[in-house]
Amino acid sequence: MAAAAAASHRVFVYGTLMAEEVVRVLIGRAPSSSPAVLPNHQRFSIKGRVYPAILPVDGKEVSGKVFKGITDRELNVLDIFEDEEYVKRTVEISLTDTSEKLLAYAYIWGNQDDPDLYGEWDFEEWKRVHLEDYVKMTQEFMEELEQLEPKTET
Numbered sequence: 001m002a003a004a005a006a007a008s009h010r011v012f013v014y015g016t017l018m019a020e021e022v023v024r025v026l027i028g029r030a031p032s033s034s035p036a037v038l039p040n041h042q043r044f045s046i047k048g049r050v051y052p053a054i055l056p057v058d059g060k061e062v063s064g065k066v067f068k069g070i071t072d073r074e075l076n077v078l079d080i081f082e083d084e085e086y087v088k089r090t091v092e093i094s095l096t097d098t099s100e101k102l103l104a105y106a107y108i109w110g111n112q113d114d115p116d117l118y119g120e121w122d123f124e125e126w127k128r129v130h131l132e133d134y135v136k137m138t139q140e141f142m143e144e145l146e147q148l149e150p151k152t153e154t
Contacts, residue, residue: 007072010104012036012093014043014064015052017078018123019131023067025138026081027074035096036066038106044117046109050130052121053086053109066093066104075105081141082107 016022020030042057054062070078079088086107093104109117126134 008068009070009072009075010102011067011070011075011078012038012064012091012104012106013067014038014054014062014106015121015123016050016126016134018065019127019134021131021135022138025135025142026077027070031067031074032069033065033067036064036093036102036104037096038062038064038091038093041091041106041108043121044109045119045121046114047116047118049116050126050134053114053117054106055109055112055117063096066095066102077145078107080145081138085110 011017017026024030038054039061040056040058041054041062042060043052043054043062046053082088087110088105089108090103091106091108092101093106094101
């Protein structure tokens with residue numbers, strides 16, 4: 001069905017997916033995006049991990065960006081990449097430029113009481129220290145995923 005293939009989603013990203021290099025490996029392109037804020041949530045570092053988590057926290061906000069025009073297939077890749085520790089939820093975000101409110105998917109940390117969450121996660125520091133290795137890990141993830149997907153080319 002052509003209509004299903006043309007489905008378009010918005011996804012709010014706040015961590016490693018803000019890096020265009022990572023997203024290009026996952027979905028093969030840099031989707032259209034706008035800076036955005038997710039109110040009443042907080043971004044945390046996770047002990048032993050290089051990526052962040054967000055949880056609902058009244059009065060806090062998480063800055064990130066919203067991808068627009070994400071296809072069903074691309075959303076499926078992001079779902080698998082984000083793993084079972086995250087729960088995909090529909091949230092209301094505000095565009096930074098216009099304050100327009102939009103609904104978008106966001107990946108929220110599943111364990112509200114996780115003792116490994118602490119402090120704040122710094123995107124610029126992550127890019128400086130971890131981006132190169134993270135892109136390699138993401139490429140390996142996609143190679144594994146492509147081996148699992150049934151081939152449709154003839």
